[in-house]
Amino acid sequence: MDEFQEILQDFLVESFELVEKLDEDLVELESNPEDLELLNGIFRVAHTVKGASSFLNFDVLTHLTHHMEDVLNKARHGELVITPDIMDVILESVDLMKTLLEKIRDTSEDSGIDVSACVARLDKVSGGTGEVQTPVSDAPMAQESVEEEELTEDEDEPDYENMDPDEIEAEIERLLQQRQEEDRAKREAKIAAGESVPAPPPSPDEVAQEQEEPKEEVEAESKPVPLTPTPAPAKKEEAVKSDVKAAAPAKRAPAAVEQTIRVDVKRLDHLMNLIGELVLAKNRLIKINDDVEERYEGEEFLEELNQVVSIVSLVTTDLQIAVMKTRMLPIGKVFNKFPRMIRDLSRELDKKIELVISGEETELDKSIVEEIGDPLVHIIRNSCDHGIEMPDERLAKGKPETGTISLKAYNEGNAIVIQIDDDGKGLDVEMLKNKSLEKGIITEKEADTMSDKEAFGLIFKPGFSTAAAVTNVSGRGVGMDVVKTNIEKLNGIIDIESELGVGTSLKLKIPLTLAIIQALLVGVQEEHYAIPLASVLETVRISRDEIYTVENRSVMRLRDEVLSLVHIGDIFEVERILDSSEHAYVVVLGLGASKLGLIVDSLVGQEEIVIKSLGDYLKGIEGVAGATIRGDGGVTLIVDVVALMQMAKGVKSTAMTDNSSQEQHSHEKTKADDYTVMIVDDSKTDRMIMRKALEPLGINLVEASDGQEALNILKQGEHNFDAMLIDIEMPRMDGYTLANEIKKYNRYKNLPLIAVTSRTGKSDRMRGVESGMVEYITKPYSGDYLSSVVQRNINFKSEFL
Amino acid sequence: MSDKLKQIIDKQSEQQNLAIDHSDDIVQLVGFIIGEEEYAVPILTIQEIIKPIRWTRVPQTPAYVLGVFNLRGSVIPLIDLRLKFGLGAKKHNEETRFFVLKQGDEVAGFVIDRLTMAIRIKKSDIGPAPDTMAGDDSMIDGVGKQDDRILTILKVNKLLERDF
Numbered sequence: 001m002d003e004f005q006e007i008l009q010d011f012l013v014e015s016f017e018l019v020e021k022l023d024e025d026l027v028e029l030e031s032n033p034e035d036l037e038l039l040n041g042i043f044r045v046a047h048t049v050k051g052a053s054s055f056l057n058f059d060v061l062t063h064l065t066h067h068m069e070d071v072l073n074k075a076r077h078g079e080l081v082i083t084p085d086i087m088d089v090i091l092e093s094v095d096l097m098k099t100l101l102e103k104i105r106d107t108s109e110d111s112g113i114d115v116s117a118c119v120a121r122l123d124k125v126s127g128g129t130g131e132v133q134t135p136v137s138d139a140p141m142a143q144e145s146v147e148e149e150e151l152t153e154d155e156d157e158p159d160y161e162n163m164d165p166d167e168i169e170a171e172i173e174r175l176l177q178q179r180q181e182e183d184r185a186k187r188e189a190k191i192a193a194g195e196s197v198p199a200p201p202p203s204p205d206e207v208a209q210e211q212e213e214p215k216e217e218v219e220a221e222s223k224p225v226p227l228t229p230t231p232a233p234a235k236k237e238e239a240v241k242s243d244v245k246a247a248a249p250a251k252r253a254p255a256a257v258e259q260t261i262r263v264d265v266k267r268l269d270h271l272m273n274l275i276g277e278l279v280l281a282k283n284r285l286i287k288i289n290d291d292v293e294e295r296y297e298g299e300e301f302l303e304e305l306n307q308v309v310s311i312v313s314l315v316t317t318d319l320q321i322a323v324m325k326t327r328m329l330p331i332g333k334v335f336n337k338f339p340r341m342i343r344d345l346s347r348e349l350d351k352k353i354e355l356v357i358s359g360e361e362t363e364l365d366k367s368i369v370e371e372i373g374d375p376l377v378h379i380i381r382n383s384c385d386h387g388i389e390m391p392d393e394r395l396a397k398g399k400p401e402t403g404t405i406s407l408k409a410y411n412e413g414n415a416i417v418i419q420i421d422d423d424g425k426g427l428d429v430e431m432l433k434n435k436s437l438e439k440g441i442i443t444e445k446e447a448d449t450m451s452d453k454e455a456f457g458l459i460f461k462p463g464f465s466t467a468a469a470v471t472n473v474s475g476r477g478v479g480m481d482v483v484k485t486n487i488e489k490l491n492g493i494i495d496i497e498s499e500l501g502v503g504t505s506l507k508l509k510i511p512l513t514l515a516i517i518q519a520l521l522v523g524v525q526e527e528h529y530a531i532p533l534a535s536v537l538e539t540v541r542i543s544r545d546e547i548y549t550v551e552n553r554s555v556m557r558l559r560d561e562v563l564s565l566v567h568i569g570d571i572f573e574v575e576r577i578l579d580s581s582e583h584a585y586v587v588v589l590g591l592g593a594s595k596l597g598l599i600v601d602s603l604v605g606q607e608e609i610v611i612k613s614l615g616d617y618l619k620g621i622e623g624v625a626g627a628t629i630r631g632d633g634g635v636t637l638i639v640d641v642v643a644l645m646q647m648a649k650g651v652k653s654t655a656m657t658d659n660s661s662q663e664q665h666s667h668e669k670t671k672a673d674d675y676t677v678m679i680v681d682d683s684k685t686d687r688m689i690m691r692k693a694l695e696p697l698g699i700n701l702v703e704a705s706d707g708q709e710a711l712n713i714l715k716q717g718e719h720n721f722d723a724m725l726i727d728i729e730m731p732r733m734d735g736y737t738l739a740n741e742i743k744k745y746n747r748y749k750n751l752p753l754i755a756v757t758s759r760t761g762k763s764d765r766m767r768g769v770e771s772g773m774v775e776y777i778t779k780p781y782s783g784d785y786l787s788s789v790v791q792r793n794i795n796f797k798s799e800f801l
Numbered sequence: 802m803s804d805k806l807k808q809i810i811d812k813q814s815e816q817q818n819l820a821i822d823h824s825d826d827i828v829q830l831v832g833f834i835i836g837e838e839e840y841a842v843p844i845l846t847i848q849e850i851i852k853p854i855r856w857t858r859v860p861q862t863p864a865y866v867l868g869v870f871n872l873r874g875s876v877i878p879l880i881d882l883r884l885k886f887g888l889g890a891k892k893h894n895e896e897t898r899f900f901v902l903k904q905g906d907e908v909a910g911f912v913i914d915r916l917t918m919a920i921r922i923k924k925s926d927i928g929p930a931p932d933t934m935a936g937d938d939s940m941i942d943g944v945g946k947q948d949d950r951i952l953t954i955l956k957v958n959k960l961l962e963r964d965f
Contacts, residue, residue, distance in 0.1 A: 277874045527858065572860035614859070614869060617878045617909055617963050621861050627869055627876045635857040635869050635876055 007337050010373075011052050012105050013262065018045045019098055026091060033082040040462060043072040044482055048374060049097070051381065055344045058110040061100045067122040068093050074126050089121045265367045268327055275320050276610050276629070282316045284633075285309055329369045331409045331418070332360030337373075338380060338407060345384045352391050352402040353384055359409035364416050368490055368510055372418070375483040379420050379506055380405065382459075382480060387424030387504055397501065399423065415534065418508045427498040429455045439463055456496040460484035517611060519628075519638065521604035522587060524568045525575070526715065528636045530609055530628055531598075535641040537590040539603060543583050556586065556597060563588065565597040566648040571623055589641055596645050611638060623647050672698035675794055676719045679703050680710040680738065681727035681756070686779075690725055690756070693783030694790060707733025711741055714748065721751060722794040725786075726773070728757040728764070739771035752793040756781070826924040830945070832917035832952055833900065836888045839917060839952050841945065846957040848903040850916065853893045863965050870910060872901065880960075881912045907961040922947050927954065 022045045029038050050065035071090065074080035082090075096118050100110050289309045293302060335357050346353040388394075388403035395401055408419040432455045433447045441461045442450070458464055462481040487494055492510035511517070519530035520539070540558065547554050547565060554565040565586065568574070586597040609628040614621065625640035677699055681687045687703050694701060702719055704710035707730055713719070724742075728735035735755060742748045755768045758779040768776050775789050790796070830841035831850075856870040856879045865884035869876050879899065883891055896915040901908065922945045930941040940959040945952040 273874055574860075612876045614876060615878060615909075616907055617961065618859060618862070618866070618869065619963075621859060623861065624859065627857070629871050629874065629876065633871055634855055635871050637857065637859065637869075 007340070008056065008104075008108065010337070011056055012101065014373075015049050015052070015101050018049060019094065019101065022046075022094055026087070026094065029082060029087075036076070039072065039076045040481075043069065043076050046072055048482075051377065053110075055341050058100070058104060060110045060113065060115055061097065061104070064093060064096060064100065064115045064119060067119045067126070068097075071122050071126045080126070086125050089118070089125055093118050093122055265370075268323070268366070271323055272327075272610070275316075275323055278316050279320060282313050286313060327366045328363045329366050330360060331362050331364060331369060331372070331416070334369055334373045334376060335360045335407060335409070338376070341377070341380065342384065342405065345381065349384060350390065351384065351388050353388050354402050354404050356404060356406040357408075358406070362409040362411060362416055364510070368416075371486055371490055372508075372510070375486045375508070376407075376418070376420070378480060378483050380407070383420060383422040383424065383504070387422040387426075389425050412509070415509050415511050418510070419505065420508075421503060421505045423503040426500040426502055426504055427456055427459070427496070428500055432456070432458045436461065436464060453496070456498060459496075460494070517609060519607055519609045520587065521607055521636065522568065522585070522598075522600040523602035523604050524572070524600055527572070527574055528604060528630075528634075529568065529572070529600075530607070530636050530638045531587060531589070532625075532638065532641060533606060535589050537588045537595070540586050540588065541583055542586055554599075558588065558597070561595075563595060563597040564648070565599055566651050567599040570651045571644060571647050589645070594645060596648055598644070609636075609638070672796075673700055675699040675722050675796065677701055677790060677794065678710060678713065678719075678721050678724045680705075680707065680724060680730070680735070682706050682730040683727070686727065686756075689783070690786060693786045697787065697791070697796065699794075699796070706730040707735065707738035707741070710738055714742065714745075721748075723752040723754060723790060725754050725756050725790070728755060728759055728768070735773075736767055736771045739768075739773055743772045754789060754793060756786070827921050828924055828927065828945075830920045830922060830952065830954065832920050833898070833913040834915040834917060835882050835886060835913055839950060840882075840913075841920060841952045841954050842900075842902065842957055842960075843954075844919060846902050846904055848901040848908065851899045851901065851910075853897050853899055853912070866965075867912065870899075872910070875908070877901065877908055877910050879910045879912065883912070883914065902957055902960060904957050904961055907958075909961055911960065920945075920947065920952065922952070 022042060025038055025042050025045075029035065029042065032038065046065050046069045050062055050069055053061040053065065068090065071080065071086070075082055075086075080086070096113070096115055100113055100115075103113060104110050286309060289305060292305065296302060338357070339355055342353055342355040345351075383405050388405070389397070389399075391401045394403065403422065403424055405420065405422045408417075408421075410417055410419075429452050433442070433450065436442045436458045437444065437447055441458065441464055459480045460483065464480070484494065487508055487510070490510050492508055495507040495509065496504065497507075498504040518533040520533050520536050521528055521530050523529075542556060546556050548556065550562075554567075555562050556565055557563075563586075584599050584601065585603050586599055587603075589596045589598055607630075609630075611626045612628060613619075614624065614627055618624075623640050623643045625638045625643075627635050627637050630636050675697075677694065679687050679690045679694075679701060680703075681690070682705050684705075687705075691701055691703075699722075700719070702713060702721075704713055707726075709732075710724070710726075711733070714721070726735040726738060730738075733741075735757070739753050742751065742753065752774045753772055754775040754777060755773045756777045756779065757764070760778050765776050774793065777786060777789060829844040831844050831847055832839050832841045834840075851872075854870055856868045858868040859866060859878075862868075865881050867879040867881050870879050871877075881890070883889070891914065893912070898913055898916055900911040900913055902911060926947060927943045927945045929943055930939055931944070940955055942954045942956045945954055
C-alpha cells in the first residue's frame with residue numbers, strides 16, 4: 001500500500017502541474033491555432049496523464065484522456081482545425097480531468113464522475129458518430145470496453161454491473177442496514193458486512209470481480225471475499241474497495257500528505273548561487289587573514305581573528321555540502337515505479353517480461369531525478385511494446401519465453417549513465433528508414449546516405465512510430481520525442497545500440513549535477529580558460545622541437561600515435577606578446593574516437609567550477625560553453641570541447657611559430673635615450689624624487705603608480721625596459737608580487753629590478769631577493785646613489801653623459 | 802467684485818493646469834559623456850553605476866564587446882560605447898564608469914567616459930532624432946534640448962540588442 005501511495009502522490013503532483021500548464025497553453029492555442037509546437041505540447045500532456053493513469057488503474061481518467069488525445073492528435077496532424085466550439089469541448093474535458101484528479105486526491109479513486117457526455121462530444125469532434133460505443137482504436141483495451149459499457153448502458157437499478165462504486169457503496173449500506181435490522185444480535189459491523197454482502201443475488205463482490213476479470217486478476221479469483229485487504233497489491237484497490245468501505249471504513253484514508261516540501265528548483269539554484277558568493281567571500285577572508293598574520297605577527301587579536309575565520313570557513317564548507325546534498329536523491333525514487341508498470345504492461349500486452357534493476361542507490365541532482373522519470377517511462381513502455389516479442393515468437397526464435405529488460409544506473413566519471421537493455425527483436429534499420437520516408441520525416445536521399453546509428457536516431461523524431469496500431473501503450477509517435485527533448489534539456493547524451501533479433505541497448509549519459517563540474521584550468525598569456533575535466537585524457541609537457549609540421553598543421557608524436565595540435569591562443573584570438581619558454585603543455589582532449597592536442601602556456605590546476613551562462617547578449621559564442629566565477633572574483637570562460645574540435649580543423653599551423661626574432665632588436669644602445677627605466681611607486685612625491693635623480697642621465701623614464709599598472713605597461717610591450725625601480729608597499733599589487741609576476745615572463749627574466757623602499761628589516765631584504773630583486777635601496781637615499789645604482793644595472797656608458 | 806473673483810479663479814486654474822503639465826510630461830534621464838557628446842538614458846533602465854572593475858575578454862566578438870565581468874555573482878557582458886560609436890579606445894581613468902543597464906531579462910554593462918547628472922526634462926523639449934538617423938535601426942530615441950545643451954537620448958533596447 002505504501003508503495004502505491006508513493007506512486008500515487010507522484011502521479012498527483014505531476015498531473016496537477018501538467019494540467020495547470022495545460023490551461024495556459026490551451027488559452028494560448030485558441031488565439032494561435034496553427035502553432036504546432038504548442039499542440040504537440042498539449043498533446044503530450046494528455047498522453048502523459050493517460051499513460052500514468054492507465055497503469056494506476058484510473059479507468060475513467062484513462063478513458064477521458066484517451067479521447068482527448070484522439071482529438072488533439074487529429075488537430076496535430078492538421079486533420080482538424082481548432083475552432084472555438086471544439087475548444088469549448090476540450091476545455092470542458094480538461095475541467096473534468098481536474099475534477100477527476102481532485103477526486104483521486106481525496107478518495108484514491110476516480111469513480112463517481114460521469115464522463116460519458118463529454119467523451120461523446122469529444123468523439124463527435126474527432127469525427128466519430130457521437131456514440132460512445134464506437135470503438136476508439138483498433139485495439140481497444142479490455143478494461144476500456146468494460147468501462148464504456150458501464151457508461152453507456154441504461155442505468156438499471158438492480159444491475160450492479162452498471163453501477164459505479166459510489167452507488168454500490170450506497171447499495172451496500174442499504175443492504176447492511178436491512179440486515180442489521182433483521183438481526184440485531186450481530187453487532188459488529190465487520191461481521192455484518194462479511195455476511196450480509198454476499199447475500200443478494202448480484203453481490204457487490206461479483207461486480208468487483210467482474211470489473212477485474214478482463215485483467216485476469218488471479219488474486220481476485222482465489223480470494224472471493226477479502227476481508228482484510230490492506231496489504232493487497234495496489235492493483236486490486238478498486239475491486240477490493242467496495243468491501244473495504246463497508247467493512248472497515250477507517251482503513252480507507254485519503255492519500256496521505258507527504259512529509260516533504262516540494263521546492264522550486266529555482267530557489268535551490270538561488271541558494272546555490274548565494275553559497276557560491278559566500279565561498280568567494282570566505283576565500284578572500286582567508287587571504288586577508290594570511291596577510292594580516294604576516295604583517296602583525298605576534299599581536300594578540302590575531303588569535304581571535306584566526307578563530308573567527310576558521311569557524312566561518314568551516315561553516316561555509318558544511319553549508320555548501322549540505323545544500324549540495326539537499327539536491328541529491330537516489331535514482332531508486334524513479335526506478336521504484338517500474339516493476340509495477342512492467343507487470344501491468346506485460347499483462348496488457350500478453351507478453352512475459354522480467355525487469356532487472358541495479359544501481360538504484362546511485363545519487364544524482366534533484367532536478368535531474370525529476371526530469372528523468374518521464375523519459376524512462378516512455379523508453380520502458382517502448383521496450384515492452386516494440387522490443388520484446390510475443391512469447392511464442394520468442395520460443396520460435398530460440399529465445400527464452402520471458403523477455404528481460406534491465407535497468408541499470410551507474411557513475412561514469414562526472415556523469416551518471418542510465419542504461420536500458422532489452423533482449424527483444426532489435427531495431428530494423430530498413431524498416432526505420434521506410435517508415436520515416438512514408439511519414440515524410442526524411443527524404444529518399446537522406447535515407448540512402450544514412451548510417452545505422454543515424455537511422456536508430458530516427459525513433460526520436462516527432463511523429464515517428466513503428467507500432468502498426470494506436471494502442472493504450474504506445475504508437476502515437478510522441479513518446480520518444482519527449483525522451484529526446486527531456487534528456488537534451490539536461491545536457492545529456494543518448495546512445496542507441498541495437499542488433500536485429502538480439503536486442504536494443506539505450507544509454508542515457510547525464511551530468512551528475514547541472515551546475516557544478518570539475519575542470520582543468522589552463523593559462524595562455526594572461527588569460528585563463530576552464531576545460532571540462534571529463535574531456536581531458538591527459539596532459540603532457542613537451543619542448544618546441546617535439547612539434548612537427550605536416551601539411552601546414554602542427555602535430556606531435558604521443559607514444560605510438562600522431563596527435564594533431566592546435567594552440568589555444570589561435571582558437572581564442574589571444575595576442576601572444578610575451579612568448580613563453582622552450583616548453584609548452586599539451587592538454588590531450590578526447591571526444592568519442594577523436595583526439596586533439598591543445599597547446600597551452602601553463603596548467604593552473606583542477607577546480608570545481610560553477611557553470612554560469614553568458615546571457616542572451618553573448619549566447620552562442622563558438623567554442624565557449626559558459627563562464628564561471630573564480631575565487632578571486634574574476635570571470636573565467638569554459639571551453640566547449642565539441643566546438644573547439646570543430647574549430648581546430650580550420651586553424652592553420654601557427655602553434656609554436658617563433659616570434660622570438662622581434663625580441664632581438666634594439667639591444668644595441670647608441671645614445672642616452674635608448675635606455676628606458678620604469679619607476680613604480682604609489683607616492684607621487686617619491687616618483688618625483690626618483691625622476692629628479694635620474695633625469696640628468698637623459699634616459700627615458702616611464703612611471704606607474706602601482707604593480708598592476710606596471711604590469712600592464714610591460715604587457716603592452718611598447719617600451720623596452722632596461723631596469724625597473726620598484727617600491728614595495730603599494731596598493732592593488734605590491735612590489736614583491738610584481739617582481740614575481742615579471743619573472744614569469746621569459747622576456748623579462750633578466751630585467752634588473754631595483755627595490756626602493758623604507759622597509760629595512762632583514763626579512764624584507766630576504767623577500768626582495770627571493771622575488772628576484774637585484775638591488776635594495778632604502779629610503780631616504782641620495783640622488784647620486786640612486787643614479788649610480790641605476791647606471792650600474794643598465795650598463796650605462798658614461799660617454800653618453 | 803465678481804470680475805475680480807473670476808480673475809482669481811482663472812489664475813488658480815491656470816496654475817493648476819501648469820502643475821499638471823509639470824508632473825505629466827517630465828522625463829527623468831541620466832546624462833553621460835562619450836567622446837565629445839552628451840548622451841542620456843531613462844533613469845529607470847539603469848540598474849547601477851559602478852567604477853571600473855576587472856573583466857575577462859571573450860573571443861569571437863567585435864572589438865566593442867570588451868568581455869564579461871562579475872557583478873555579485875552574475876556574469877554580465879561589457880560593451881565599450883566609445884568603440885561602438887566609432888571613437889578610438891581611451892584608457893580608463895578616474896571618471897570612467899560602468900553603466901549597468903537592464904531591460905526585461907537583458908542586462909549589460911556599458912563603459913562611458915564620464916557621468917554628468919540626473920536630468921529632468923520636459924517631453925516637449927525632446928525632439929525626434931534627425932531624419933538621417935531615425936528609423937527602427939537607429940539607436941537614437943530622440944534629442945533633448947535643455948538650456949544651452951543638447952542631449953542624445955538612446956534607445957536602451959537597441960543598446961542591449963546583440964548586433965553581431
